Amino acid sequence: MTERISKYQRFKMMNPIIQFFKFIYLSIKIMIVVAGGHGGTREVK
Amino acid sequence: MSKIVILGAGISGHVAASHLRRKLSKEHEVVVVSPNSNYQWIPSNIWVGIGRMKSKEILFPLAPLYRKKNIGFLQAKAISFHPEGDAVEAKPYVLSEYVIGEKKGVQEKVTYDYLINATGPKLNFEATDGLIPGSNKTYSVCTYGHADHAWHGLNGLIQEMKKGKKAKILIGTGHAKATCQGAAFEYILNVEQELRKHKVRDMAEITWISNEYQLGDFGMDGMLLSYNSMTMKSSEMVEMIFEDRDIKWILGAGVEKIEDGLAHYENLDGEHKTESYDFAMLIPAFSGHGFKAFDKGNQDITDKLFKGFMIVDADYTSKPYEEWSVQDWPETYQNPSYKNIFAPGIAFAPPHAISKPRKSKNGTDISPAPPRTGMPSGITAKLVADNIIDSIKKGKESLEHKGSMGNMGAACIASAGYGLTQGSGVSITTYPIVPDYHKYPKSQGRKLGKTFGEIGLAGHWLKLALHYAFIYKAKMKPFWWLIPE
Numbered sequence: 310m311t312e313r314i315s316k317y318q319r320f321k322m323m324n325p326i327i328q329f330f331k332f333i334y335l336s337i338k339i340m341i342v343v344a345g346g347h348g349g350t351r352e353v354k
Numbered sequence: 355m356s357k358i359v360i361l362g363a364g365i366s367g368h369v370a371a372s373h374l375r376r377k378l379s380k381e382h383e384v385v386v387v388s389p390n391s392n393y394q395w396i397p398s399n400i401w402v403g404i405g406r407m408k409s410k411e412i413l414f415p416l417a418p419l420y421r422k423k424n425i426g427f428l429q430a431k432a433i434s435f436h437p438e439g440d441a442v443e444a445k446p447y448v449l450s451e452y453v454i455g456e457k458k459g460v461q462e463k464v465t466y467d468y469l470i471n472a473t474g475p476k477l478n479f480e481a482t483d484g485l486i487p488g489s490n491k492t493y494s495v496c497t498y499g500h501a502d503h504a505w506h507g508l509n510g511l512i513q514e515m516k517k518g519k520k521a522k523i524l525i526g527t528g529h530a531k532a533t534c535q536g537a538a539f540e541y542i543l544n545v546e547q548e549l550r551k552h553k554v555r556d557m558a559e560i561t562w563i564s565n566e567y568q569l570g571d572f573g574m575d576g577m578l579l580s581y582n583s584m585t586m587k588s589s590e591m592v593e594m595i596f597e598d599r600d601i602k603w604i605l606g607a608g609v610e611k612i613e614d615g616l617a618h619y620e621n622l623d624g625e626h627k628t629e630s631y632d633f634a635m636l637i638p639a640f641s642g643h644g645f646k647a648f649d650k651g652n653q654d655i656t657d658k659l660f661k662g663f664m665i666v667d668a669d670y671t672s673k674p675y676e677e678w679s680v681q682d683w684p685e686t687y688q689n690p691s692y693k694n695i696f697a698p699g700i701a702f703a704p705p706h707a708i709s710k711p712r713k714s715k716n717g718t719d720i721s722p723a724p725p726r727t728g729m730p731s732g733i734t735a736k737l738v739a740d741n742i743i744d745s746i747k748k749g750k751e752s753l754e755h756k757g758s759m760g761n762m763g764a765a766c767i768a769s770a771g772y773g774l775t776q777g778s779g780v781s782i783t784t785y786p787i788v789p790d791y792h793k794y795p796k797s798q799g800r801k802l803g804k805t806f807g808e809i810g811l812a813g814h815w816l817k818l819a820l821h822y823a824f825i826y827k828a829k830m831k832p833f834w835w836l837i838p839e
Contacts, residue, residue, distance in 0.1 A: 311597040314594065323775075336819075338806070342765065343729065
């Protein structure tokens with residue numbers, strides 16, 4: 310086993326308080342990417 | 355009055371039916387034809403496969419909901435397509451056969467004005483010799499039934515490991531051209547965490563086997579993504595996770611035969627190798643359902659409708675990888691020969707793969723097929739429904755709603771372990787799904803910032819939140835339409 314994720318990184322990944330804010334941030338960011346619209350690719354501008 | 359028939363009640367079919375019913379007045383008829391009695395939220399199957407959810411938590415019966423919402427429902431399977439009708443029936447129809455009840459085995463011509471083919475893929479286990487879920491120690495998590503079996507098999511092995519048995523676990527793709535690597539990726543991380551939870555992790559050797567050329571390809575040619583303040587390749591991110599979890603990997607592997615506890619595969623060097631295991635979860639190849647189509651004179655016109663999956667407004671011209679273009683991908687999912695037939699979700703025939711195609715030294719194709727599961731299924735189903743609604747309301751064809759996978763973002767919230775405080779998830783978004791190398795030439799065809807990755811507990815909460823939100827939406831509870839696809 311190779312420890313590729315440091316203890317500090319792991320603490321940040323699993324800390325419920327930090328992750329709560331991350332959850333809010335991710336929810337908004339994902340919403341922007343996904344609900345940000347979609348369309349065609351063939352229109353000649 | 356128009357009649358819209360939807361074949362299939364999975365993510366794509368159900369989304370289309372819901373939006374059509376909400377936006378069309380009652381004089382128009384919406385009918386769903388599906389052999390399945392239940393709606394299932396497939397992304398949560400992996401949690402059923404580790405015993406953390408019961409299958410009843412991820413499904414609900416369709417008939418009562420459709421009755422309440424005035425959506426017609428035939429529990430039947432499509433047999434053949436007749437887009438011009440026949441000598442007796444003037445209207446186009448789909449020949450369907452009831453699969454349950456008094457009418458079981460009875461065939462019926464289901465006529466339509468508009469047809470949405472949302473039949474998804476056939477899980478083509480037969481394409482790999484011996485790959486049968488629940489036998490030869492191999493399992494699948496492609497359906498809730500398969501996932502139940504997988505948990506039964508895994509739990510049995512965990513109990514043996516607690517008594518001192520050393521075990522080998524193999525998870526990945528079960529065919530040289532399989533897709534849906536994401537589901538296998540989630541499952542391997544969840545299994546690894548469950549083994550730690552049961553304190554038997556040190557008794558198991560866990561191996562990822564995949565037809566991908568690199569880790570993190572996911573059938574999308576991999577991606578360059580933002581991670582914290584860095585820009586890294588998805589292959590590097592997955593390698594970091596696998597090494598950290600002590601998961602080994604075999605890449606470029608086309609599994610060709612399964613025997614009891616043995617997976618035989620060919621690699622890109624043309625070598626034929628064998629990997630032994632005590633428990634395996636291997637995703638099968640996906641294929642079309644093999645439907646036939648006939649014209650008014652009963653002549654076979656299958657090649658007008660199908661190319662394995664259904665033909666839509668894509669550019670199917672055969673060309674080398676270097677000439678592939680994002681413009682090849684469909685925008686409206688309309689069949690070019692029969693303008694009242696659409697195929698969103700997995701049911702449409704992709705113009706080509708997304709990942710670079712590779713052959714072994716023996717000439718065997720070993721590379722992932724393109725994924726169209728999850729979010730793209732919902733988005734494409736909604737835009738097809740919206741175009742049909744507009745066409746009906748305007749009285750003429752309207753194709754204003756477009757959604758190419760080359761101009762569409764997707765989120766893959768991959769569970770990496772279950773638990774409200776001990777869980778984890780790998781959240782990846784990608785924009786666009788099909789890389790646009792002209793628009794984003796310096797970032798591997800995708801927009802950095804909109805293509806990002808995150809690892810942590812928040813990812814698990816997100817996946818759990820999506821589970822409840824999408825089941826709420828699928829049950830068409832108040833304001834369900836405010837939840838985006």
